[in-house]
Amino acid sequence: MMAVKVKSREILQMVTxxxxxxSVYDLQKEMGLPxxxxxxxxxxxxxxxxxxxNHLTHQLDHLFTYPDGSARLLTTKLAExxxxxxxxxxxxxxxxxxxxxLLRAFLNAGDEAVMAEITFPRYKTNVTIEGGRPVLVPLIDGTHDLDRMLASITEKTKLxxxxxxNNPTGTIVEKKKLEHFIAKVPEHILIVLDEAYYEYATSEEYLQSVTYLKKYSNLVILRTFSKVYGLAGLRIGYGMMDPYIASELNKVKEVFNVNQLAQAAAIVALEDQKFRLECVERNEEGKHLLESELTKMGYPFFHTQANFMMIHTGQPGDIxxxxxxxxxxxxxxxxxxxxxxxxxxxxxSMQDNHYFIKCLKNIEKRNGGVS
Structure with missing residues (x-):
């Protein structure tokens, strides 16, 4: 095979x-597991x-048509x-x-974007690809340090x-602290609140952010149908923001960025709030079980407001x-x-949660407990 002479952009040398x-299939085969x-x-x-x-079966006759590039029906339903x-x-x-x-539309080469040091990794990756500089702020006990994030703002800060x-810790920032933070960020800097796990957050300390859109034109709130609505395989999410910001995003998006099945599924998922509430309730039950059992076993963990937990094992997580x-x-x-x-x-599920605890106890027994 000939050596490739074409070179990618220099900035990609900083990205992995x-x-x-x-895949699960490959692991099953490799481990000999049923x-x-x-x-x-x-x-x-x-x-x-x-x-x-049930609804998606009726959409199959329309796969030859392009999706609505503006997702008008879904937008109307979501707005209501x-x-x-x-x-x-x-x-x-x-x-x-x-x-x-957002980064394609608002970040110039050399601009800075402030974020937590341990958070969703695609912020950092996409800032780097666009030629910006990620400014990383360490967490405090798994939670965003909003004061230090404010202190990290410079004349180059754009987002x-x-x-x-927070992913991967599951923690939230307290309501009053986030209110104060939003008010203190200069109005020319975009605040991107990524609320992918919004529906799972049951704490009274969780900020209901949508009402703040009226007061702060630099606030962007992101949510998704991938998590509680169970549509990860169809890829559909949404943002709430000032109309000017949305109009700029429309300039840089692909024309048909959201497929037809995803739009149809999201509309029906939104209508079935009973299913969403059942998922949240079952998640709460599972969370309480894991917290109780892990506490008995002496395993520290971050108190989560999402559908996952970060558990400190006292030994390498890889092992x-x-x-x-x-x-x-x-x-x-x-x-x-x-x-x-x-x-x-x-x-x-409760069955899987119990099985996980059982397996963790077996590992602890063999390895002599949590260190």
């Missing part, structure tokens, strides 16, 4: 591809609404549901795409990202992950997430 790892329970990807293990599945105006909404191919488009609840995989459980090692002696686990 997102580590996807081996099945694997996947608790590594923060998906809604309860699936999606049955109404969505959220009590915002249609021109305040932007529909994306997952909220990931909206992050990318600030706050992931709330714990390998041991759990032998039992047919796939979880995420904290080594790739900024916490090498931890694992991140999706909260699952």
């Amino acid at each position: 591809a997102y580590p996807l790892g081996k 099945s694997i329970i996947n608790l590594s990807e923060i998906e809604n293990v309860f699936g999606c609404s049955a109404q969505v599945k 549901f959220l009590n915002v105006k249609s021109d305040q909404l932007f529909i994306g191919n997952g909220s990931d795409e909206i992050i990318r488009l 600030i990202f706050v992931c709330n609840p 714990v992950c390998r041991e759990l995989l032998k039992h047919g459980l796939l979880v995420k090692s904290g080594a790739a997430l900024g916490y090498p002696n931890a694992i991140r686990v999706t909260i699952s």
